[in-house]
Amino acid sequence: MDFTFTEEQDKFRQEVKDFLAKQLPADWLTGGAPEEETDEWWEFTKKFLLAMADKGWLSLTWPKEYGGQERPLWEDAILGEELAYARAPGMDYWYRWKMISALLLNFGNDEQKRKHLPGIASGEVHWAQGFSEPEAGSDLGATKVRAEDKGDHWLVNGQKIWTTGAHRSNWCFAPMMTDPDAEKRSRRLSMLLIDMSTPGITVNVMESMEGASHVCETFFDDVRVPKENLVGERGRGWLAAMALVNIERSGTGFASLPQRVLEQLVQYANETKCNGVPLAQDLVIRSKLAQIAIEIEVCRMLAYRTAWVQNTGQDVTSVGAMIKLFGSEMMQRISNTGLQIMGPYGQLEPGSKRTQIAGLIERDYLWNVSMTIAGGTSEIQRIIISTIGLGLPRM
Amino acid sequence: MDFALNEEQEMLRKMSRDFLENECPKSLVREMEEDEKGYSPELWKKMAELGWMGLVFPAEYGGEGMNFLDLTVLIEELGRALVPAPYLSTVVYCGYAILAAGTEEQKKELLPKIAKGDLILTLALTEPSASWEPSGVEVKAVPEGDDFVISGTKLFISDAHIADYLLCVTRTKESKGEDGITLFLVDAKSPGISLTPLKTIASDKQFEVVFDKVKVPKKNMVGELDRGWDVIKDMLPKATLAQCALMVGGAQQVLEMSVNYAKERVQFGRPIGSFQAIQHKCADMATDVDGCRFITYQAAWKLSEDLPCALDVSMAKAWVSEAYRRTCVEGHQIHGGIGFIKDHDMQLYYRRAKASELIFGDADYHRELVAQQIGL
Numbered sequence: 001m002d003f004t005f006t007e008e009q010d011k012f013r014q015e016v017k018d019f020l021a022k023q024l025p026a027d028w029l030t031g032g033a034p035e036e037e038t039d040e041w042w043e044f045t046k047k048f049l050l051a052m053a054d055k056g057w058l059s060l061t062w063p064k065e066y067g068g069q070e071r072p073l074w075e076d077a078i079l080g081e082e083l084a085y086a087r088a089p090g091m092d093y094w095y096r097w098k099m100i101s102a103l104l105l106n107f108g109n110d111e112q113k114r115k116h117l118p119g120i121a122s123g124e125v126h127w128a129q130g131f132s133e134p135e136a137g138s139d140l141g142a143t144k145v146r147a148e149d150k151g152d153h154w155l156v157n158g159q160k161i162w163t164t165g166a167h168r169s170n171w172c173f174a175p176m177m178t179d180p181d182a183e184k185r186s187r188r189l190s191m192l193l194i195d196m197s198t199p200g201i202t203v204n205v206m207e208s209m210e211g212a213s214h215v216c217e218t219f220f221d222d223v224r225v226p227k228e229n230l231v232g233e234r235g236r237g238w239l240a241a242m243a244l245v246n247i248e249r250s251g252t253g254f255a256s257l258p259q260r261v262l263e264q265l266v267q268y269a270n271e272t273k274c275n276g277v278p279l280a281q282d283l284v285i286r287s288k289l290a291q292i293a294i295e296i297e298v299c300r301m302l303a304y305r306t307a308w309v310q311n312t313g314q315d316v317t318s319v320g321a322m323i324k325l326f327g328s329e330m331m332q333r334i335s336n337t338g339l340q341i342m343g344p345y346g347q348l349e350p351g352s353k354r355t356q357i358a359g360l361i362e363r364d365y366l367w368n369v370s371m372t373i374a375g376g377t378s379e380i381q382r383i384i385i386s387t388i389g390l391g392l393p394r395m
Numbered sequence: 396m397d398f399a400l401n402e403e404q405e406m407l408r409k410m411s412r413d414f415l416e417n418e419c420p421k422s423l424v425r426e427m428e429e430d431e432k433g434y435s436p437e438l439w440k441k442m443a444e445l446g447w448m449g450l451v452f453p454a455e456y457g458g459e460g461m462n463f464l465d466l467t468v469l470i471e472e473l474g475r476a477l478v479p480a481p482y483l484s485t486v487v488y489c490g491y492a493i494l495a496a497g498t499e500e501q502k503k504e505l506l507p508k509i510a511k512g513d514l515i516l517t518l519a520l521t522e523p524s525a526s527w528e529p530s531g532v533e534v535k536a537v538p539e540g541d542d543f544v545i546s547g548t549k550l551f552i553s554d555a556h557i558a559d560y561l562l563c564v565t566r567t568k569e570s571k572g573e574d575g576i577t578l579f580l581v582d583a584k585s586p587g588i589s590l591t592p593l594k595t596i597a598s599d600k601q602f603e604v605v606f607d608k609v610k611v612p613k614k615n616m617v618g619e620l621d622r623g624w625d626v627i628k629d630m631l632p633k634a635t636l637a638q639c640a641l642m643v644g645g646a647q648q649v650l651e652m653s654v655n656y657a658k659e660r661v662q663f664g665r666p667i668g669s670f671q672a673i674q675h676k677c678a679d680m681a682t683d684v685d686g687c688r689f690i691t692y693q694a695a696w697k698l699s700e701d702l703p704c705a706l707d708v709s710m711a712k713a714w715v716s717e718a719y720r721r722t723c724v725e726g727h728q729i730h731g732g733i734g735f736i737k738d739h740d741m742q743l744y745y746r747r748a749k750a751s752e753l754i755f756g757d758a759d760y761h762r763e764l765v766a767q768q769i770g771l
Contacts, residue, residue, distance in 0.1 A: 001464065002397040003693045074396065266770045280771045283763075290765035294690075294710045301689035302682075308398045322682050382678035383671065390654045390677055392668040 003304075005078070012075050016057075016082040023051050024086060029260075031350070031358045033089070036212040042168060045090040046123075053123030058097055062105060066117045077252045077307040084253025085260050087360075091253070092164055092214075093126060099244045100127045100173055103191065107232035107240050116171070116193070128166035128196070130174030130218060131241060134159060138380050140175070141185045141238060145220060147176035147192055154178070154192060154230075156200075156223040162374070166203045166216040169196055175237035182235060189237035193229040200224075210366035242317075248375045250320040252307060254327025255300035258334050261364065262292050264357050265338050272356075279341065288337050295330050302326055318389030325381035328371035335365040398689070403461075404468045411469055414445065415476035421740050427479035428598035432557055434480045442478075443512025448486055452494060457507035463633060467640045467695040474644025477743055479599075481515050481554035487637045488630060489516035489562045492578065496618035496626040501580070517558040518634075519549040519581075519604055520627065527631070527756050529573045529624050534606060536565035536577060541613055543567070543579060545606040551754075555590055555602040558583050563606070564623060573624040578617040585609050597750035632698060632708040635755040639691040639711045642719040642751050646684045649726040649744050653677065657729055667729070676725045683718040690714050706768045713761035716752040723748045 005013070025032040034041040052058055061076050062068020076098075083091060101120055104113050119125030136142040145158030160174060171193060178190040194201070200223035206215045232240050266289060269280040279285050302323045309319050338361040339346030350359030372378045386392045400408065418438055427433050442448065451466050452458025466487075473482060490509050493501055508514040524531045534547030545565055555561060560580045568575030581588070587609040593601045618626040654677055657668030667673050694707035723745040727734045734741035752758070 001400060001692060001696050003696050005396065262769070269771060286766035286771050287759065287762045289771060290713070290762035290769065293765055293769050294714050294762070297707075297710050298686040298690050298714055301693060302686060304396055305398050305685070305689055308396055319685075322678075322685065325678070326682055326686070379671070379675070382675040385678035385681055386668075386674035390681055392654065392657060392674050392677060393666050395669055395671065 005074070009074055009078060012071075013078050013082060016079055019051070019055060020082060020086045020088060023048055024088065029087060029264075029358060029360065033087070035350070037214045041089065045093070048089050049093065049123040052094075053121060056121075058094075058123050059101070059117070059121035062101065062117070062121070066105070066113055067121050073311045074307060077304070081252040081256040081303075084251070085256040087257065087260070095248055095251070096127050096129050096165070098247050099129060100171075102247050103173055103231060103240060103244055106243065107191065111228065112193070112231060119170075125171060126165065126169045128163045128169035128172040128216070128218070129244075130160040130163050130166075130172045130194070131245075132160065132162040134161055138377055140241060141189075143175055143177055143189055145174070145176045146180070147178045147190065147225065149178065150224075153227055154225040156192070156194070156220040156225055159217060159219050161217045163203070163216045163218040164374075165214050166196065166218045167205050167214075172196055172218070173231070175241045178230075178237075179235050186238040187235040189241070190234045191231045191237040191240045192225055193231060194220075194223070194225055198223050198225065208367075208370070210363050212367070245376060246316050246320045249324035249381075250306045250310060250316055251323075251327075252303045254323055254331070255296050255303050258292070258296050258299070258331055261334055261338060261361060262289065262296060264360070265289060265292070265341060268357060269341065274343075285341055288341065292334050292337060295333070299323070299327050299330055318385050321376070321381040321384040321389070324375060325378050325385070328368075329378060331364070331371050332368045335361050335368050339365055400468060404465055407461075407465060408468050408472060410445075411447075411472040412475070414441075415472060415478060419476045419478050421477070421743065424477045424479055424743060425737075433554070433600040434557065438478075439480055440512050442480065442482070443510065446510075447482070448490075448512050449506070449510025450486070452490065452506050452510055456494075456502055457510035462699040463636075464692070464695050464699040467636065467692065470637050470640035471644035471647075474641030475648045477645070477747060481517065481557060483634070483637050483641075484517040484554045484558070485509060485515050488518035488634050489560075491633050492518075492562060492626050492630045493580075493617060495629050496578070500614075501617065505580075514560070515554065515558050516560050516562060516580075517552060517554045519552050519555070519561045519563040521549065521551045523548060523550050525551070527760070529576055529627075530571045532564050532566050532576050532624075534563070534565050536563075536567050536579060536611075538567075538613075539610075542610045543577075543613065543616075545579065545581065545609045545611060547606055549604040549606070551593070552602045552604045554600055555583070555604050556592070556600060561588075561604065562617065563611075564627060567623075568621050573628075575621050576623040576627070577620050578623040578626055579611045580615045580617055581606075581609060581611045582615075585611065595750065597747045599747075599750065631755065632694075632704060635708050635712050636691065636695050636698065638751050638755055639687070639715045640695070642715045642748065643684070643687050643691050645744050645747060645751075646680075646687055646715075646719045646722045649722050649741070650677075650680045650684050652740065653680065653726040653729045660731075673729060676729060680722045680725050683722050687715045687718050706765065709756075709761040709764040709768070712756060713758040713765060716758045716761075719748045720752055 034044055056069045057079055059068040060071045061073055064070045104116055147154040147156045173193055175189040176192050177188050179188045182188045200221040202219040204217045205213045207213045208215050269285055272279050306319045306323045310316050342356055345356045348355040348359055349362055387394050446459045449458035450461050454460050493505055522531055522533055536543040536545045561583055563579050563581045565577050567577040587607040589605045591603040595601050657673050658666055660667045690711045694704050694711045697704035697707055726741055730741050733739050
């Protein structure tokens with residue numbers, strides 16, 4: 001066992017920290033960040049992602065032959081940790097970056113790799129993910145957006161939903177029904193790459209309760225997709241999708257963003273007096289904050305364990321589900337506790353007069369509702385852990 | 396980062412698990428709950444022959460020269476099998492204290508005997524105030540010629556009835572703080588010592604120990620006069636983590652028992668493990684068990700590597716105390732009625748989980764220690 005990073009890894013972490021300090025304004029966490037998903041935010045995010053690309057961090061772990069840095073997976077885990085800690089912009093774009101590059105590297109043919117990887121590495125081409133449908137949420141196998149084989153092209157019709165960022169994206173990767181008559185449900189789907197500028201695609205943005213506008217639904221109306229845009233084997237789209245959600249779930253950011261929140265809450269409790277006494281002297285508040293610190297440490301262990309399993313090349317399905325389950329539920333508990341500690345100040349939004357900690361935790365409290373749903377609900381994670389991890393019989 | 400045990404640790408785990416499956420069946424655990432001694436001298440001897448008593452002592456004192464992380468692996472297995480033996484009392488609480496602070500003569504005299512299984516020791520720290528802090532130490536030791544004379548009451552003292560020596564934590568100077576505390580190895584047969592057994596939730600053997608003008612020779616002092624708390628401070632993280640390791644082993648076993656039961660138990664024509672209500676419980680248990688394991692092993696690893704670990708130890712004890720209890724509660728719910736019947740193993744774990752939770756500070760106690768270390 002060894003619970004430290006190597007000197008080289010520490011050096012890389014410092015490099016990321018220095019990069020973030022340079023790229024993000026000093027008041028980034030105290031009100032300097034543009035409101036999410038405004039045009040101003042998107043311009044800043046694009047610039048930030050280009051700077052990440054300049055560093056080679058959008059192709060960090062790829063093989064050299066595809067323009068990658070061939071760095072160990074641990075550096076990717078460290079990068080994810082530091083980005084989340086800094087609340088860097090475009091984190092969900094970054095996660096989709098990881099998914100699309102994994103899709104192409106693992107399942108794509110040479111031509112697809114040559115065509116798409118450079119744009120991903122340079123940070124210029126943005127990708128959306130088209131997994132869910134109105135009737136296929138947790139039950140991804142029920143995907144019914146149809147991609148009909150028309151000889152020289154696929155003809156796509158139907159609706160995807162939760163295609164986050166689709167309105168800003170140039171391309172989309174999505175499992176679609178190519179073989180409705182296949183006996184096995186999982187053999188009916190194939191993974192397609194879709195140019196978002198193709199005629200027949202409509203994107204509708206849905207505003208979520210915290211005010212961000214990046215959750216989308218995407219409609220396909222007689223959309224012609226070239227035949228060569230099939231990734232991997234026909235009828236194996238479900239398998240590819242499952243491999244990708246493991247990546248989505250196995251992030252190290254689950255512990256590091258809450259760590260930042262904890263530090264801010266500790267500072268708040270030390271600096272804020274109630275009835276003339278600092279909140280930090282209140283035994284209940286001390287206990288609550290300590291509990292947050294402990295949960296974050298447990299979360300960090302589960303996150304590092306997942307990264308370790310990934311690094312050793314073992315299956316990450318169950319342990320990835322575990323960190324996703326624990327991390328997302330913990331984030332909800334933490335933002336809830338945070339607002340309680342702040343009392344009536346907790347309800348103040350970013351930009352309000354007298355807002356505390358820039359209203360970040362109020363924003364988290366609203367946004368975190370989606371954490372136990374997006375990327376697979378907590379209920380689905382529990383089923384994965386108990387059936388794949390513990391071998392319990394399926395329903 | 397490396398979450399795997401090394402080859403030697405894997406061997407120790409496998410060997411100890413195999414050995415305890417054969418030598419420490421649950422029938423023995425039940426028998427020892429009723430037994431006056433509460434441990435099997437025969438099993439104790441065999442454990443010593445395997446080198447377990449001297450696992451962490453240097454070879455020159457008859458030990459195996461292994462480290463605290465190795466010990467954690469072994470203790471996890473003791474917790475899994477619920478081994479009824481004065482192991483933590485002898486090896487962790489007292490063995491480490493003597494190793495760290497004993498004179499060369501004491502070490503040469505005592506450690507090889509512990510390693511051979513010929514000596515049982517226990518720590519007499521807590522008093523009726525049930526405090527883990529120096530302010531809780533009020534039992535007095537007063538110098539008299541070549542002796543000290545100890546008077547007062549110690550409480551919740553494990554294995555005192557079978558111990559050859561009690562490592563007694565005494566007050567040698569008027570003070571409430573760390574200063575003025577001195578440790579003595581007191582021969583358990585000394586005149587003036589009286590034991591009253593307590594009846595406990597885990598059916599383990601704990602005692603009230605009254606010292607009535609008990610004489611102990613000056614040479615039995617462990618560590619320096621008035622500086623005894625330094626020794627305790629060094630030992631407490633090890634004792635606390637040893638309890639965590641016991642709980643990790645217990646929690647792992649409860650998880651496995653419950654998952655196996657959920658696969659076999661049929662209701663409504665199918666295994667209950669196919670119901671999501673049960674699956675979700677099992678997933679939560681597995682998450683708790685893994686969290687317990689890694690937060691404990693991280694702290695144990697830091698301790699082994701001589702890195703600062705006070706925060707990690709308190710985090711581990713706070714988390715594991717509650718997560719192990721949750722795991723047992725879910726385990727009982729999965730087992731239904733049969734789990735709370737005495738003949739079933741489930742209840743053995745449930746009762747011990749509470750005992751481990753309460754010793755060396757529960758979650759509330761350690762959360763306050765965490766609060767002090769995160770800048771509050």
